[in-house]
Amino acid sequence: MDSKISKDKVIELSTDISDKDVKNQCQTILLSLALKFNIEISDELGRKIRMSPLGQKIFNEGIEEGKIEKQREIARNLLDVLNDQMIAKKCDLSLEEVKQLRKEYENKK
Structure with missing residues (x-):
């Protein structure tokens, strides 16, 4: 400095x-x-x-974000084999979130 x-x-x-x-x-x-x-x-x-407690909080938030991203990744991999309701149930995501993932998937085709 x-x-x-x-x-x-x-x-x-x-x-x-x-x-x-x-x-x-x-x-x-x-x-x-x-x-x-x-x-x-x-x-x-x-x-x-x-x-510090702040560091632990940031770390825990990062872990949680990683888990959610993994759920989304699994859901993306299931889009061509399962319907939205089943993906939402199996991946513990909201139906709206799965529909958004499907929309993104369809737009990439």
Whole structure:
């Protein structure tokens, strides 16, 4: 960092905030800026955040998104062999979501 405050001090300040919501917001903004501008602080701050409740929340959300995407992938693979109602039931997706997947599938043909 080219500022007068060292990267270690920035990380320390972001982890010392007592209000959890404010701390999460500050760390999220700081990490986003660091990633966007390729600032060297991003790796170290990322490690600190991964160990925090915010990091755990982000990790869990990523896992959940991955599960949903896998369900959609399976549903796409079943579009030519099952009807929409059966796909929705077997893949635990809404009928509307399966219809949208079918529409996308038909448009690609």
